[in-house]
Amino acid sequence: MNRITADFLYIGSGIVLTLELLVGSVLIGLVGGVLFAVARRCNTVCKALINGIVSVVRGTPVILQLSIIYFTIPQVFGCKLGIIPTGVIAFGINSSAYVAEILRAGIENLPKGQFEVSRALGIPRFHMWKDIILPQVLMNILPALINETVTLLKETALIATVGGMDIMRRSQVIAAEQYEYFIPLCIAAFIYYALVLLIEFIGRKVEGLKRYAENL
Template sequence: MNLDFSQIVPSIPYILQGIAVTLKIVVFAALLGFVFGVILALMKIGGMKVLTWFADAYTSVFRGTPLVLQLVLIYFGIPQLTGFEIDAFPAAVIAFGLNSAAYVSEIIRAGILAVDKGQREAALALGVPYKLMMRDIILPQALKNILPALMNELITLTKESAVVTVIGAMDVMRRAYIVGGQVYRYIEPLLIAGCIYYVLVMLLTLLGKALEGRLRKSD
């Protein structure tokens, strides 16, 4: 198969250093996507047509265009439009976070609508304010139902984070490319990068199953 990892082994620690960059991007983007996703979901189920239209249009745009296009538009577009340079890390967090929010909003919306309407009617009949009802009654139940879908979105975000290499972020994939260019062998470092992403995904999968198990026991 003409594979030779002997030249790559000394560079494995260098590639592994990219895990920290990858995880930072994923964590911050996931938090941004979740918070904004909740806001968009509430807009979609609210009674204000303007907010509903905005949320639907936002979701349509970010789900209908490639993530890599959104990433490069933010990285190269913000300096062109504002005159302020933006580093690769914040550009990646913003792009991934905004993109993830579009998908998370649909997941949360579906979870909220799946909660028994009787609980909402009972809360309103008891005079519970809408914000408190959503925060303390509806959203906690919805999150239990949509946890698998949210974990799947987190896994997808982890894998898609590899595209930050196009803007020069020193993640796992970028470092694998650099090592490949140094030794003129690309398959071996890319296979190592693939193994790293696979391990990260498996760890997230196990975490998701553990959380699901705890939630079932708490019911």
């Protein structure tokens, strides 16, 4: 096995951690974002509270949020979180703030009549959100959500700052070992780019399914 192949396999095995972080934080981001966006429309107290949270989360660097969770939780609560929970929580909360904003735009753009007709037909609030509003909004904002997923994938590289052995960190390890930066970093770039293309491909497929269904 030549050196480049060995480097590629070593760096490539970081995909596991990167994908674990990505899947976990996309899920937290989506669920959190939906909860934020819906709760915002409940009453003024909820709205003010969530606006505050979203503003703070969007207004501070992810690397800082990651460090706060990784270093302060053991100090304050006396228990240490692992790399994956730390990353998933930090990236997930950060993403939920952005998803909440994307959803807000989507909800505001949906014709008001969809809410009114739900009320006129006596559809309970929970069902209105679950079956009428959110399915339409999520489909409309799908391109923005794909964009957010791509951003999140690249942000997971910050896990290296707290010692996570992801694609980025592994490429740095190789570079430091061999005093050779070009190839390991190119390998990392290639892997990240391939993952981004994969996410975009899946996104386009889902969008296509929606169009297909509506034009049957």
